[in-house]
Amino acid sequence: MKTVKLIATAAMGLESLVAKEVRQLGYDDVTVENGKVIFNADHHAIARCNLWLRTADRIKLIVGEFEATTYDELFEGTKALDWEQYIPENGKFPVVGKSHKSKLFSVPDCQSIVKKAIVEKLKQRHGIANWLEETGAEYKVEVALLKDKVTLTLDTSGAGLHKRGYRIGQGDAPLKETLAAALVQLTNWRVDEPFHDLFCGSGTIPIEAALIGQNIAPGFNRSFAAEEWEFISSSVWDKALEEAEDLANYDQPLAIYGTDLDPKVIEIAKDNAIEAGLADLVSWKQMQATDFHSQEEGGYIVSNPPYGERLGDKKQVEAVYQKLGKVLKNYPTWSIYILTANENFESLFGQKASKKRKLFNAFIKTDYYQYFGKKQ
Structure with a gap:
């Protein structure tokens, strides 16, 4: 060929x-x-x-x-x-x-x-x-x-690859699916470890984590421009879809949780998860991020919280960052990954990140603050 x-x-x-x-x-x-x-x-x-x-x-x-x-x-x-x-x-x-x-x-x-x-x-x-x-x-x-x-x-793609086909609803500032997948892939999370998003919005990060966890091809639920092209045999697409079906591990148990303060977006997240074919794979709950508690050791928190870009929201958001830092101090074995445009995040959170990575969320310059949990 x-x-x-x-x-x-x-x-x-x-x-x-x-x-x-x-x-x-x-x-x-x-x-x-x-x-x-x-x-x-x-x-x-x-x-x-x-x-x-x-x-x-x-x-x-x-x-x-x-x-x-x-x-x-x-x-x-x-x-x-x-x-x-x-x-x-x-x-x-x-x-x-x-x-x-x-x-x-x-x-x-x-x-x-x-x-x-x-x-x-x-x-x-x-x-x-x-x-x-x-x-x-x-x-x-x-x-x-x-x-x-x-x-x-x-x-060859048609619609951008972030359009996975599962997002039937979204919150105010949705995270692109491709960036959500990147946030998960930049962690050391393994499928047998608990995974929480405390600001899950319409559920993009937990859904992408579940797709990764069960090795489901992200484009499985949609079509592409090149599927219609004459010079690419339809057997090429059939073979690729067959491979994706064979490699998916639908029986892989996962402990993935998405929580958010807004009950409306939790309903949207549930609908999106169903659309992605993940029905009961992610546990969704309406909850304040600072009410987080877990009996488990060595989990992962991956979140894209509000940045407080609008003046009125800034103080409120910064207060949440401070409180969250105090709450998560009680989980030294957990690894915490936060994407935010707030440049004072480390001092508000009360801890210097183990590692920082510059990323763009749409056109907003952000940092991905990575706090590695203590080995158990």
Whole structure:
């Protein structure tokens, strides 16, 4: 099977996690750059990566790369590529674009030139005199210019990979599923240890932990753009889904708990868990975070509490951080992981983190404070 060059895009700060996941799927030829992980693989990787990558945003197929400083060079470079290998006669191919530090900075112009060049190439190759119908499956093209280097890709994912298909409701400031999965993967949690989210909102962190715990492919519940593509055999998708079904460990017992002060979001979390096929796997409870108590040793707390960004909320949120620090001091064997944009978190919590990692929650710059529990 023909090898293709793929890009798994990643939120800033998550590139190394995405690369690790790509390698775990057996693809070793990996290059990590800002916001992306590039690797060579066969067509099976398109299906497998879309299904399995928990922390990547989307999977793109690289059609070609070249330098261009004029619109003529952009047109000719695009037209020289083998578009007919990917896009059939009736394929629909909208073109999106971005340009950074390049002479060709007008994105609409770049998009329209790329579109024209692909139309010319396809008409030539498919022997069409007039216009292309574009009534078939969608092959979304992206033209990305960076320092005059052009990268042309096809988006294999369709909707972003964070759209797992289980979120039927959400709270005020929902955490992206890909970031929630990353927060879990950045811990040393093992499936036989208790896992609590004390500010669970609509349940994203506990649901992602349960999917990880039972080794359920995060894309199992949704479809992808490339499923409709002619050049990828449907047997590739069947095989990938079969593999995902075989590797899922639905019998794995888990002790995962999600609590929140708001009873409405607890109901939403329950519905989302049912939609994810996890019905009774997570225990949900309406509770104040500072009322946390457990008889167990060596558990994990992973939470994305309110940040107190609005002025009126700040004092209230900081009071919760202080109280939480006092409560959790009583659990020295527990590991605590908190994502927040509040830069005074450590002093409010009353303890310096074992480790800190910069992450972005949407466009908010946050720190992931990690407190490692004492070994029992």
